Amino acid sequence: MSDPRVRAWDQLLRDPCSADLAPPCYTGVDNGYLIRTTDFVTPVLAGTFTAGTVLCDYALQISPFNFSSTTGGVAAQSISGVALPALANFGFSTNFICGTSVKRYRPVAACVKWIPSGKYSDRSGVVSIGYLPGQELVSGVTVTATAARSLCQQYAPNGAAHHEVRWLPTAADEAFTTVSAPLDTGAGSVIIVLTGVDATQTTTTQTLNGSVEITVVWEWAPSVTAGGLTVSPKAPLPYNSQQVLGTISDLGAYIFEGVRTVASHPGVINAAAQAANMYLSRGIGRRGFRGSAMTLM
Numbered sequence: 001m002s003d004p005r006v007r008a009w010d011q012l013l014r015d016p017c018s019a020d021l022a023p024p025c026y027t028g029v030d031n032g033y034l035i036r037t038t039d040f041v042t043p044v045l046a047g048t049f050t051a052g053t054v055l056c057d058y059a060l061q062i063s064p065f066n067f068s069s070t071t072g073g074v075a076a077q078s079i080s081g082v083a084l085p086a087l088a089n090f091g092f093s094t095n096f097i098c099g100t101s102v103k104r105y106r107p108v109a110a111c112v113k114w115i116p117s118g119k120y121s122d123r124s125g126v127v128s129i130g131y132l133p134g135q136e137l138v139s140g141v142t143v144t145a146t147a148a149r150s151l152c153q154q155y156a157p158n159g160a161a162h163h164e165v166r167w168l169p170t171a172a173d174e175a176f177t178t179v180s181a182p183l184d185t186g187a188g189s190v191i192i193v194l195t196g197v198d199a200t201q202t203t204t205t206q207t208l209n210g211s212v213e214i215t216v217v218w219e220w221a222p223s224v225t226a227g228g229l230t231v232s233p234k235a236p237l238p239y240n241s242q243q244v245l246g247t248i249s250d251l252g253a254y255i256f257e258g259v260r261t262v263a264s265h266p267g268v269i270n271a272a273a274q275a276a277n278m279y280l281s282r283g284i285g286r287r288g289f290r291g292s293a294m295t296l297m
Helices: 004-014 145-149 241-245 251-256 271-280
Strands: 033-041 044-046 052-062 073-079 088-090 102-116 126-132 154-157 163-166 189-201 205-208 210-222
Touching (some): 004 241, 044 073, 073 205
Antiparallel strands (some): 044 205, 052 073, 073 088, 126 189
8 A cells, every 4th residue: 555556546436426546456457547427317107106206225336447328227116115127227418437538448446425405304214225246136136125124234314424425346336348338247336225225206106206316437438420539558566456455454444434534634524525425415414323234344
C-alpha cells in the first residue's frame, strides 16, 4: 500500500462517487480511459390499484461488468407480503459505456445506494444491502423477498442509516468486455432488498418512495467512431487486484462504510463524512446494524 498507484485505487474503491479517478491494479497490459457515470432507478409496479399509500417489497442486483442496454440489473417488485414475480433483467441504455463510442470496457469501482424520499410519517420498512462475489439472482427465477434478504450482510430501518454498499472486483471483472458479450455470473455484484417499504399508489402504478443510485467508474477503450481516440498498452503494475484486496482487514467496514470510517483526527467525525451520512439518510442520523447472514470479516 506504499505505492501511490495502489493507494489511489484503494481510495476510489472506498469512495467511488467523489475520489479522484485512478486505474485499477488489474493484471495485463490493457489500458483505457476512465469515466464516472451515475444512473438512477425508481422502482414502479404497474397494475390496477386504489390510490393511496401501500407497502412494497423489492429485490435488486447490480453487476457492472454485465451492463448493456438490456442487462446489468436484475429486479422484481410486489406488494409487501405477496410473492415476488420472476426476476427480470433490465439495462442501462443511456449509460455512456453502452454508446457507440465505446468498443470495450471494464468496471474499476462502484457503489449502490438506496435514497428514501416521501413523507417521514409514511416511511416504513427495512432496507437490506450486501455484496456478492458473483451473481445469485438470475433472470427468470422466482425468489421470495425473505430469501433474497438472506443474501445481504447489513440491514437497517428505511432511512435510519446511509444505505450504501460498495462493489469489489472478482477475477471475472478484470477482463475487458462488450455490451454484446454473454453475461458472466462470476462478476462481482451488489444487492439491495426492500421489505415493507412505503410506496405511492395511483390507479395504475405503485411507485416506491425512493430511488436507487448506481455510480460506476469505468475503464474503456474507444471504438473507431470515437473521433480518433487511441490507447496504448501500459506496463503492468507489480501488484494484482487480489493482493490489494488482501490488505483489507475488515471487509464489512470497507464495503459498507468506505471513506466514512476515516476521521479527521481521533474522536472527531469528518465533516464531509457526516454530511454524506445525513444526506443519504435524509436527515436521520441513527446508525444501521449489520445482520447475521454471511458476516464479512
